[in-house]
Amino acid sequence: MKIKVLLYCVLAASVLAGCKVSKDEKGTIVKVNPEFTIDLFEQLGEPRIFQFKVATIEKQECTNYSISTYSTLTFNQVALNVNDLVPPIDCIEGEAPATTISDVGLLPLGYFYLFINLKNTIKNDGLLKVYQDSIAVDLNSRDGLEMVHEVLYRIPETVIWGYTAYNNKEAGAGYANSFLTELTGMTEPAEFQQGYYGYFKLDEAGDLILSPAPNHTYFKTFLFSYHGDVKGLEDLLYSYRSDSIGTGVEFAIFTGSGKTL
Secondary structure (H helix, E strand, O other): HOOOOOOHHHHOOOOOOOOEOOOOOOOOOOOOOEEEEEEEEOOOOOOEEEEEEEEEEEEEOOOEEEEEEEEEEOOOOOEEEEEEEOOOOOEEEEEEEEEEEEEOOOOOOOOEEEEEEEEOOOEEEEEEOOOOEEEEEEEEOOOOOEOOOOOOEEEOOOEEEEEEEEOOHHHHHHHHHHHHHHHHHEEEEOOOOOOOOOOEEEEEOOOOOEEEOOOEEEEEEEEEEEOHHHOOOOOOHHHHHHHOOOOEEEEEEEEEEOOOO
16 A cells, blocks of 8 residues: 555656655645646626636746646536646746636536646545625645635626826826716715625725736726716716826726726
8 A cells, every 4th residue: 555655646746746645644645735826717798707717836937838728617517627838839038937717617606516637647626606796616625736716706797997097196196086086976886895806806905906906106996886888987088088198197997797998
């Protein structure tokens, strides 16, 4: 028995470092060190597509390495299979994790058996719980992986969020404040609990954290409920974008239906 377990460790170590045998209980596999991070995401649109975002923990020698994966969805099972790294044809120099997005599909409400298989060697199982307002993962083991978030809160279609951003405070702050004042008058406050929503997070203070954050020195974010016509938002954006030409101010609105305005 000990020979078989040691042989398993040698084979597993060739693809995932860190397999070891417990000294307290001979023949017991204790842990496989994480090689991948896995996160949850729901791509907004019609239909909404649930996805796994996979990345290596270790940085690669090019910034455009990817990962071979595929996911399956049956009536009561979801499986994510993570295979080999895929080197780029043309390397973009620099160090970065290899990344990929694996589409699962439109998830109906309910519980699904979840299987996460790494390089056809390390297997993890658990449950994927799909609710009206959230999607949650409950794994029995995490060998070879780290979950970035175990709960993804779902964004209602009536929600809008976004930002105003600028580099020149003197030139941009007035436009940004005026825009937010008008937008607030068109919308209603949105009440959300703290957590991860895929496109953004809400921290303990209720502040909106965008992913990625605007690439500007100054920016202000917002999160509202909006029940009006999208054209009203488009007209507001057009007005402020036209008036602020040359100031470097940027305005962005994203909708719960998946539109970028």
